[in-house]
Amino acid sequence: xxxxxxxxxxxxRTYTTPAGTITAVDNVSLSLGESETxxxxxxxxxxxxxxxRMLAGLLQPSSGRLLFEGADVWEKKxxxxxxxRRAVQLVHQDPYASLNPTRxxxxxxxxxxxxxKKAHGRxxxxxxISLLERVGLTPPADFLxxxxxxxxxxxxxxxSIARALTVDPRxxxxxxxxxMVDVSIRISLLDLLHNLSTEFHVTTVLITHDxxxxxxxxxxxxxxxxxxxxxxxxxxxxxxxxxxAHPYSTALIAAIPEADPTITxxxxxxxxxxxxxxxxxxxxxxxxxxxxxxLSEPGLCDVVVxxxxxLPGGRSVACHVALRERQPAAELLGVR
Amino acid sequence: MTxxxxxxxxxxxSRIPAPLAGLIEFLRMMSRKPVGLIGLIGVLFFLxxxxxxxxxxxxxxxxxxxxxxxxxxxxxxxxxxxxxxxxVNQIVYGGGDIITTAILAALFSTVIAITFGSIAxxxxxxxxxxxxxxxxxxxxxxxxxxxxxxxxxxxPSSFFALAVILALLQWPALLRQIRAQVLSLKERDFxxxxxxxxxxxxxxxxxxxxxxxxxxxxxxFIIAMTLAIYAQAAIMFLxxxxxxxxxxxxxxxxxxxxxxxxxxxxxxYLMGPIMAIALFQLSLVWLxxxxxxxxxxxxxx
Numbered sequence: 001x002x003x004x005x006x007x008x009x010x011x012x013r014t015y016t017t018p019a020g021t022i023t024a025v026d027n028v029s030l031s032l033g034e035s036e037t038x039x040x041x042x043x044x045x046x047x048x049x050x051x052x053r054m055l056a057g058l059l060q061p062s063s064g065r066l067l068f069e070g071a072d073v074w075e076k077k078x079x080x081x082x083x084x085r086r087a088v089q090l091v092h093q094d095p096y097a098s099l100n101p102t103r104x105x106x107x108x109x110x111x112x113x114x115x116x117k118k119a120h121g122r123x124x125x126x127x128x129i130s131l132l133e134r135v136g137l138t139p140p141a142d143f144l145x146x147x148x149x150x151x152x153x154x155x156x157x158x159x160s161i162a163r164a165l166t167v168d169p170r171x172x173x174x175x176x177x178x179x180m181v182d183v184s185i186r187i188s189l190l191d192l193l194h195n196l197s198t199e200f201h202v203t204t205v206l207i208t209h210d211x212x213x214x215x216x217x218x219x220x221x222x223x224x225x226x227x228x229x230x231x232x233x234x235x236x237x238x239x240x241x242x243x244x245a246h247p248y249s250t251a252l253i254a255a256i257p258e259a260d261p262t263i264t265x266x267x268x269x270x271x272x273x274x275x276x277x278x279x280x281x282x283x284x285x286x287x288x289x290x291x292x293x294x295l296s297e298p299g300l301c302d303v304v305v306x307x308x309x310x311l312p313g314g315r316s317v318a319c320h321v322a323l324r325e326r327q328p329a330a331e332l333l334g335v336r
Numbered sequence: 337m338t339x340x341x342x343x344x345x346x347x348x349x350s351r352i353p354a355p356l357a358g359l360i361e362f363l364r365m366m367s368r369k370p371v372g373l374i375g376l377i378g379v380l381f382f383l384x385x386x387x388x389x390x391x392x393x394x395x396x397x398x399x400x401x402x403x404x405x406x407x408x409x410x411x412x413x414x415x416x417x418x419x420x421x422x423x424v425n426q427i428v429y430g431g432g433d434i435i436t437t438a439i440l441a442a443l444f445s446t447v448i449a450i451t452f453g454s455i456a457x458x459x460x461x462x463x464x465x466x467x468x469x470x471x472x473x474x475x476x477x478x479x480x481x482x483x484x485x486x487x488x489x490x491x492p493s494s495f496f497a498l499a500v501i502l503a504l505l506q507w508p509a510l511l512r513q514i515r516a517q518v519l520s521l522k523e524r525d526f527x528x529x530x531x532x533x534x535x536x537x538x539x540x541x542x543x544x545x546x547x548x549x550x551x552x553x554x555x556x557f558i559i560a561m562t563l564a565i566y567a568q569a570a571i572m573f574l575x576x577x578x579x580x581x582x583x584x585x586x587x588x589x590x591x592x593x594x595x596x597x598x599x600x601x602x603x604x605y606l607m608g609p610i611m612a613i614a615l616f617q618l619s620l621v622w623l624x625x626x627x628x629x630x631x632x633x634x635x636x637x
Contacts, residue, residue: 058528082534089532098525102547111543112533160529167533 003070004031005203006055006088006171011064013050022280024050026229027064029308032171035201037194037221039214039237041252043277047229049093049175052207056090056173086116089164093176095156099148105132105159106144112166131162136192154185161192171203172196178213190217197221212256215241225249228280228288231308235315245317245326247293287320295321365630372626378619382612386431396425405601415604417587418594423608429582430609434568435616437495437502442560444503446510446553453514454541458522467511474508483567487576498577502564510556514549521545551631558624562617569613584609 013025025047032038040048053059054066057073066073068084076084092098099108109128113119119127125144132140135158148156157177164172174193178186194217196202206217214223218237225233225240225248233246244250251272272292278284284291290301297320306318311326366372400420408415414423456467483505492498521527522545530540546553571577572585573592587609591602 056532058532085532085534090529092525092529094525098529100526100544100548102550103543107543111530111535111539115535115539116533163529163533 003067005034005036005069007031007067007070008051008055008061009065009067011051011054011061011066013047013054013059014062017281020281023229023283024280025054025061028226028229028231029064030055030224030231030234032203032205034170034203035197036203037197037218038203038205039218039221039223040205040207040226041209041211041214041223042226043209045228045277045280046226048207048209048226051226052090052173052175052205055171055205056088057084058090086167087169088171088173089167089169091157091160091164091172091174091177094180095153095160096148096180098160099156099163101148103147104144105146105148105151108159108163109166112163116167127166128162131165132159134165135159135162136188137162154181154189157181157189158192161196165196165200169202171205173205173207175207176209177206179208179210186213187216193217211241211252215256225252228278228283230288230318232289232319233315233317234308235317236313239313239315245311245315245322246289246319247295247322248289287318289319295319297321362630366626369626369629371622372629375619375622375624375626378615379623382431382616382619383435385428386435389428390432393425393428395429396422405599405605407601408604414608415601417605418590418602423587423605426582426587427584427608427612430584430587431612431616433495433583434565434585434613437499437568438561438564440496440499441502441506441564442557444500445506445560446557448503448507449510449514449556450546450553452507453511454518454545456511457515457518464515468515471508471511474505475512479505480567480570483571484574484576487571491576491578493578498568499564502567505567506560506563510552510560513552513556517549517552518545521548551628554627554631555624558620558627562620565613565617584612 008028008030010027010029011025012023012027014021014023028047028051030038030051040051042048050059054061057066057068060074068087073081073084106125106128109131110124113124113127117127128144129140132138132143137143137155137158143151143155143159148159151159161172161177172193177193178189181189190206190213193204193206197204198220206214208214208217211223215237221237222235223233223237223240224231225246227248233240233244233249235245240249241253244253271294273294273296274292276292278288278291284302286300286302286304287293287296287306290296293301296302300320304320306320306323308316308318309323310316311323317323317326366376398421400416403412403416403420404418406412406416406420412422412424414427416422417426452467456464483501486501486504487498490497490501492501527540527544530544535543569585569588572583573588575589575593588606591606591609594602
C-alpha cells in the first residue's frame with residue numbers, strides 16, 4: 001500500500017506562556033491523499049491555524065510526526081527538505097501582508113520561476129501569463145506591472161495563489177484564504193482553489209471558521225471539525241453536514257444561516273449549555289466539550305477523555321454518546 | 337495586442353522599472369513636493385559646485401596684500417580674505433573634501449548598521465545581546481566630545497581616515513532601526529512565503545527585506561551626511577585636525593582666528609562658508625523629506 005501523500009501522525013503543539021503551558025493542538029492525526037480537498041473547521045483558538053502551519057512544515061510539532069510520502073519531514077535535510085518546502089505551499093489569510101508591498105506582480109512571480117524552472121525573459125513572461133490566467137486574473141499582461149496596493153483583496157489573493165503555483169506544489173494549505181475578501185468574490189476564489197485539486201491534482205486544505213464555506217469548498221471531500229485543539233469529528237462532507245454525529249458539529253451546522261425562511265423555521269435548534277469556550281489554560285476534565293454539551297452524561301463525559309473512534313461510512317468522531325448510539329446494530333449483536 | 341502590452345514586451349519584465357523609466361518616475365514623484373524638489377536642486381547645485389566647477393574656475397591662491405578684505409566687486413562678489421584671496425573661489429574649491437568625507441562617512445556608517453543590524457536580528461541570542469550592548473554604549477557617549485578626543489589623538493590627515501572616524505560615531509541609530517525592521521519583516525507573511533518557495537537567504541535579505549527598508553536607509557544616509565558635515569566643521573574649527581587644502585570648515589577656522597569677527601569688512605568672508613554649509617545642509621534635509629514620499633510605493637501611481 002502506498003503511503004498517503006501527507007500525513008500528520010499524532011501531532012501536538014504546546015506553547016509556554018507566563019500563565020502556564022497551553023496545548024494548542026493535541027494529538028491530531030490526519031492523512032491526505034492525492035488531489036483531495038479537505039476543510040479544517042473550528043472557532044478561533046481551536047488550533048486550526050497551528051495545525052495548518054504544522055501541515056505546511058512551517059512549525060515544528062512539539063510531539064508527533066509530519067510525514068510526506070511516508071518520510072518524516074523534520075528529519076529531512078538540505079535538498080530533500082527544500083523539495084518538501086516547495087511541494088507544500090501556504091496561502092496566507094491576509095492578502096495585504098502576504099505580498100511584498102515593494103514588488104510588482106511580475107517581481108513576485110519571476111524569482112521562483114527563474115530559480116526552480118530556469119525560466120527567464122520571454123519564457124518567464126509566458127509562464128507568468130499562463131499562471132495569472134489560471135488564477136483568473138485577466139487580461140494577465142495588465143497585472144504584471146501592478147504593485148500589490150493597486151490590487152483588490154481578491155486579486156491579491158489570486159496573485160498569492162499564482163505565486164504558490166510557480167513551484168508546482170502537491171499540497172496547498174489555504175489558511176482562512178477567503179475570510180478577508182468580500183463575500184461577493186468568495187465563491188469564485190473557492191472555485192479556483194477547488195479546481196486546483198480537480199484539474200491540477202493539488203491536494204487543497206482549506207482552514208476556515210465558516211462551516212458554510214467548508215460545505216461549499218469540500219463538497220467532494222472531507223471536513224475535520226476541531227474544538228480546543230482536538231479533532232472531534234472527521235467525515236466526508238455530505239454525511240457530516242446532513243447527519244452530524246458530534247454534538248459540536250450539530251451545533252455548528254444548525255448555526256449556518258439558510259436563505260429559505262421555511263427551512264430556517266423548521267430547522268432543528270440545538271441549544272448548547274453555554275456560549276463560553278473554556279480557556280486553553282484551564283481545560284475541563286474528561287471531554288473538553290462536556291460543559292457546553294447537551295448530551296453530556298455525568299460520570300462519563302466529565303471523567304473520561306473520548307478518543308476518535310470509527311463509525312461506519314469512513315467517519316470518525318470523538319464522543320462517548322455518539323459512538324455508543326451509532327454503533328451499528330449488527331456490531332452490537334456481534335458483541336452479545 | 338494593445339500599445340501598453342507592446343511596451344511591456346520590449347522590456348525584461350523581471351527588471352521593471354527600467355533605469356530611464358525609473359528616473360522619470362523619480363522626478364515625477366519628487367516634483368509633487370516642492371520642498372523635496374528644491375532640496376534636490378540645491379544638492380545637485382552644491383555637488384556641481386564642488387566637483388565640476390573647479391575644472392572651469394582656475395584656483396586663485398596668490399596672496400594680494402593690496403586687496404585684504406576687499407569690498408564685494410565684480411571681480412570678488414563676496415570680497416576677499418585676510419590675504420586678499422577671493423572668497424567665492426575658496427567656496428568653490430572648499431566643498432569637495434568636506435562633501436566627499438560626508439558621503440564616505442555616511443556610506444561606512446550605513447554599511448556597518450545594515451550588516452550588524454541584520455545579523456543581530458536574524459541570529460539573535462547572545463550575538464544580538466552583544467551587538468545591542470555595544471550599540472547602547474555608543475549611543476550614550478556624548479558624540480562630539482568623543483569625536484574631539486579621537487580626532488585629537490589620531491589627528492586624521494586624509495579625508496578617508498576622517499570619514500572612518502565619523503562613521504564610527506554614526507551607525508548606532510540606524511542599527512537599531514534596521515534591527516527592529518528586520519525583526520518585524522522576518523515574521524511577515526511574504527518573507528515566510530519566500531522561504532517556503534525556497535528562494536534563498538540572499539533573495540530574502542536583498543529582494544524582500546532591504547527594499548522595505550529603503551526609506552530608512554536613504555534618509556539615514558542623508559542625515560548622516562549632515563551630521564558628518566557639522567562634525568567636520570566643529571573639529572576643523574577647533575583646529576583638531578591638520579589643516580590642509582581648501583575647505584569650508586578651514587575657511588571658518590581662519591576667518592575666526594584672523595580676527596574676522598572684529599572687522600566689519602570681513603563679514604562676507606565669515607558668512608560665505610557659513611552660508612555654504614547651511615544651505616547645503618538645508619538642501620539635504622529637504623531632499624530627505626521629499627524622498628520619504630518617493631519611497632512609499634503607495635503614493636506611486
